[in-house]
Amino acid sequence: IIYDNDQAGMEGAEKAAHFIKEAGGIPYIVTGHYSICVEKGEDLWDFFMKYGKSAQELQYILDNTPEADGNILEKVKDTVIPPIKIGQANKGMYINKRFVRSKVSVLSIFEELYSAPEYVVFEQTLDDDGSILPRKGDTVEWVLDESNLKELMYLIDGKITSAAQKNYLMSKVGLNPKLDGSVRMIIKSTVEVFKAVVTDVLDTSSKETKQSELLMYSLRDRMYAGTHYEVTYIPVAHPLQGQYTVGVSTEVKSASSSIENFQVTEQVKQSLRVFQQGTDSVEMKMNEIFERSKGFVGVESRRLVTWATDMFYHTPMDFKMGRRTERAYMDIMIVGDSRTMKSETAKRMREMYELGTVVSLKTASEAGLIGGSDKTNGGYKTKVGIIPQSNNGALIMEEFSGGKHIIPKLTEVRSSGRARITRVNGTIDVPARVRMLSVSNPSTKGGISMSVRSYPSGIKVLLDLVGASEDIARYDFFLLVDAVDQYTNPLDDFDLDPFSKESYMNRIRWTWSRKEDNVVLSREVAEYIVKNANLINKDLDCHIKLFGAEAWKKLARVSISVACMLVSTDESFENVIVTKEHVDFATKFLVSLYVNDVFKLSSYVANERSYNELKDVDVIALQRLYNTHSPTLHEMEISVDMTQKQLQLVSGLDNVQFADLVARLGNSKFIQWQGERIVPTAKFRKAMPHMKSSYLKTPSERG
Numbered sequence: 001i002i003y004d005n006d007q008a009g010m011e012g013a014e015k016a017a018h019f020i021k022e023a024g025g026i027p028y029i030v031t032g033h034y035s036i037c038v039e040k041g042e043d044l045w046d047f048f049m050k051y052g053k054s055a056q057e058l059q060y061i062l063d064n065t066p067e068a069d070g071n072i073l074e075k076v077k078d079t080v081i082p083p084i085k086i087g088q089a090n091k092g093m094y095i096n097k098r099f100v101r102s103k104v105s106v107l108s109i110f111e112e113l114y115s116a117p118e119y120v121v122f123e124q125t126l127d128d129d130g131s132i133l134p135r136k137g138d139t140v141e142w143v144l145d146e147s148n149l150k151e152l153m154y155l156i157d158g159k160i161t162s163a164a165q166k167n168y169l170m171s172k173v174g175l176n177p178k179l180d181g182s183v184r185m186i187i188k189s190t191v192e193v194f195k196a197v198v199t200d201v202l203d204t205s206s207k208e209t210k211q212s213e214l215l216m217y218s219l220r221d222r223m224y225a226g227t228h229y230e231v232t233y234i235p236v237a238h239p240l241q242g243q244y245t246v247g248v249s250t251e252v253k254s255a256s257s258s259i260e261n262f263q264v265t266e267q268v269k270q271s272l273r274v275f276q277q278g279t280d281s282v283e284m285k286m287n288e289i290f291e292r293s294k295g296f297v298g299v300e301s302r303r304l305v306t307w308a309t310d311m312f313y314h315t316p317m318d319f320k321m322g323r324r325t326e327r328a329y330m331d332i333m334i335v336g337d338s339r340t341m342k343s344e345t346a347k348r349m350r351e352m353y354e355l356g357t358v359v360s361l362k363t364a365s366e367a368g369l370i371g372g373s374d375k376t377n378g379g380y381k382t383k384v385g386i387i388p389q390s391n392n393g394a395l396i397m398e399e400f401s402g403g404k405h406i407i408p409k410l411t412e413v414r415s416s417g418r419a420r421i422t423r424v425n426g427t428i429d430v431p432a433r434v435r436m437l438s439v440s441n442p443s444t445k446g447g448i449s450m451s452v453r454s455y456p457s458g459i460k461v462l463l464d465l466v467g468a469s470e471d472i473a474r475y476d477f478f479l480l481v482d483a484v485d486q487y488t489n490p491l492d493d494f495d496l497d498p499f500s501k502e503s504y505m506n507r508i509r510w511t512w513s514r515k516e517d518n519v520v521l522s523r524e525v526a527e528y529i530v531k532n533a534n535l536i537n538k539d540l541d542c543h544i545k546l547f548g549a550e551a552w553k554k555l556a557r558v559s560i561s562v563a564c565m566l567v568s569t570d571e572s573f574e575n576v577i578v579t580k581e582h583v584d585f586a587t588k589f590l591v592s593l594y595v596n597d598v599f600k601l602s603s604y605v606a607n608e609r610s611y612n613e614l615k616d617v618d619v620i621a622l623q624r625l626y627n628t629h630s631p632t633l634h635e636m637e638i639s640v641d642m643t644q645k646q647l648q649l650v651s652g653l654d655n656v657q658f659a660d661l662v663a664r665l666g667n668s669k670f671i672q673w674q675g676e677r678i679v680p681t682a683k684f685r686k687a688m689p690h691m692k693s694s695y696l697k698t699p700s701e702r703g
Contacts, residue, residue: 002030004043017068018076027068032061081232086200087212089235090245096150099234103255104198106223107213108383114156114193118144120169126182132174133183140173144191148172149248150236152217156193194222197383198247201228201255214247221252225371225421226384226391226430228255259392262509264573271503272510275567282585285566288496295498297348300488302341307589308334308479309345311561312437313353313394313508316576318516319560321526321552325516330557331414331474333400333438335461336481337451342439346396352501353508356394359386361438366409371421371430388419388432392512400440400465407471414474440465452480458599459544473545476554477590480598510573511564519560520577528580529556532587540594542605558586611669611681621668622687629661630691636671637688641679 001016003009010031017027036053037046047053083101084094094100120142124133133140144152154160154168166185167177175183198216216223216233223229233249277285290306297306312332319328334342350356359369364386366372371384387395387410413419419432442450443464455461458480466472498504521529533551541547547554562582569575594601626633632651636642648658662678665671670684 001027002033002044004041005034005037005039006041009041009043014068014072014076015080018073018080021068021073022077027073028062028065029068030061030065032065033058085212086198086214089212089214089247095235095237095245097234099146099232099250101230101232102198103201103228103230104214104216105201105228105389106196106225106384107199107389108197109223109225110195111382112195114195115190116144116152116155116193117142117165117169117187117189118191119188121186121188122170122173122175123184123186124182125184128179128182131176131179131182140175142169142173146234146250149234149250150239152193152248153236153238153240153246156217191219192222194218196223196225198223198229198231201257214245216247216249218249218252221249223252225382225428226388226419226432228257229253230255259509259512262506262513264510268506268510269573271500271506272567272569272573274499274503275507275565277566277568282562282566282581283588286562286585289565291494291496292498293349294494295496296352297345298341298490299492299494300341300490301345302481304479304593305334305336305341305345305481308332308477309349309437310565311558312435313349313356314511314561314564315435315557316511316514316516316519316560316564317392317433319519319521319556320516321521321529321556322523326553326556327417327433328516328519328557328560329433329435330476330561331436331438332476332478333440333466334479334481335400335440335442335452335465336479337483338441338449340481340483342481343398346437346439350394350396352504354505355508355512356396356435357386357390358396358398360399361397361406362399364406366406369406370409370413370419370432373422382421382428384421384430385419387413387434388430390434391431392433394435394437397436397438398440400438401443407466408468411471411474452482452598456600457604458594458601459542459604462544469544473548473550476557477593478546478599479593482598507565507567510567511576514564514576518575520575521556525578525580525583526556528583529559532583536587536591540591540601540605542601542608546594546601555583555586555590558590559583562586562589611672611683612686614683614686618668618670618683619687619690621664622670622684623691625661625664626691630693632661633688633691636678636680636684639680641674641677643676644678647678 001013001020003013003016010029013029017029020027033044033047036051037043039046042050044058047058081099081101083103086102086104088094089100089102122133122140122142124131124136124138127136128134151168151172155165163180166180169185170177170180170183194217196216196218197213199213216231218231218233229252231247231249232251233247236246236248237243238246275285275289280288286307287303289310290301290303293306293310294301312330315330316328318325320326336342347358350358367383367385369385369387371382371388373382413432414436417431417433419430421428421430442452442455442461444450450464452458452461455464458478461480462472462478463469466475472478530552533547533555536555537547537551541551556578559578559582560576562585563576563578566582567573568577568579568582570577593599622633629651632647635647635650644658644662647662648655651658651661653661662671665684666673668683670681670687672679672681
């Protein structure tokens, strides 16, 4: 491409290069002749005629001309086919006038398929001097192309019949539809048309609380629910639906996100180094990161809330532990009294990182979160919910206490990382691997909001809020936040300024773009994780599996997130390197969530174990009861539970004697009460096989 040496010439050359590139060619913008044709507006004519240059000299310039710069062509593309948000599609500068581009997520797809005429020939069957086809056999053509895409609306929608199609197309080529009997319509080719409802992709945050949606007709290219695309389309005012704005697309391709486009450049490396611990300990650097975050979260921010939220954000999708691949992204919950910075921290970080989506569970439905099928005129459309829309992203779910009804519906999604959407004609399975942060107040009792300290333990808070123990076990960790004794003055200044926004943006995109092979856990570190997990279980494992068999996975995820927050890497900055020090910090962090005067897990575990662990002194205590109450104890042994009245009838004791027996059983932790029912404990069942029919009294008992 050899254009004039002026601004108009360069702009024209770049635009021509763009169209060549889009058509599949390789454009070369020649500017070498500008060193000869130095005057404004001089061109190739001047090169030869004014300056007397030869063909060989031009050939030398051509041979040394590089391929057109892709970055420049991308900017040109933005001017030729501007990128817009879906909500801008109905602006007058675009509608029915100009092709635009949008990165979209497919919310729903229509099950019905359409076939529209693409190339049509009209042939005259009779001589007709008054027609534009005066002689029999004369033909005229109609072609669907980019100049007349809005005519598609008359060809497929509104229950269009073939006769109506013919009459409409005859009018478009200048034929009188009333004379359709003398004209034959031959459809030479058709094009498939698919319908979907799209919205803007969710990989970057927006201050808008409601996203716009657009009905999109796509030629040839079928889009799938829950998938992201870059769509080139023209906004059209639908003539049969009250000028309702729709889109007609001519090109659909997979959309690349800011994560997929992220590259580790020297500039990026420099911006990431500020997070590295250097000679500091992990804890010192994590404390520094917290102090700096006050500059954008607020001086009222809470250390554990800030760390927990940042850990939720800074996780890759997967990691390898030995030969197995495990989930690295986390699912956590923060439960706290009102005004404890739990929601505010998450939202401020979302604004800083420009990643993630916020949704309220209070008003959410299964269809809104996961997806479903809706009936339409003449068919059905399948809609994906906000969770599969956020696949590979982050979702902050507020007002959890108001959405407890939906939690059982999320069980399969949490377990499998996929959303199964039920349709009339079967189900579809879409990926739903999402970092999830649930934020909630404690449950309410009689319309009164409970405080976390009003519960005897954090376990009771979670059972009241989440419900099933298996659902509790699926979370990576919980944080309970109580109200502060004294509020922080919002006018107080913070001690350390935040790092640059560029650094924060690069750190999270660096984290999210790391693949499983980029997360380095040496054999030594992996064994250390398992060892620490076993130590945690030794002290804190109970029937509510906050840790349990999954403890090493949960500890590994937190350790990886700490390594990502501190940009622990090698010289290439391609890998996340997890060290024992990261594991130590993660272990201390996890234990601190539960061993405190709010959650009180240690005392809960000690109490629970007192009903399960059997000691010699317990066997002796039960034997003493067995000597005089063996029928009662045998009845308890074969029962799951029973009422006090049932047990008293078996015992044959009066009220005073029975009350004494029950008290002794309870004090020794051989029974528990569930309302009016008595439940034999695991300690009791472990002790019963040791009972003997005759009992040798001790010397003290014999006197």
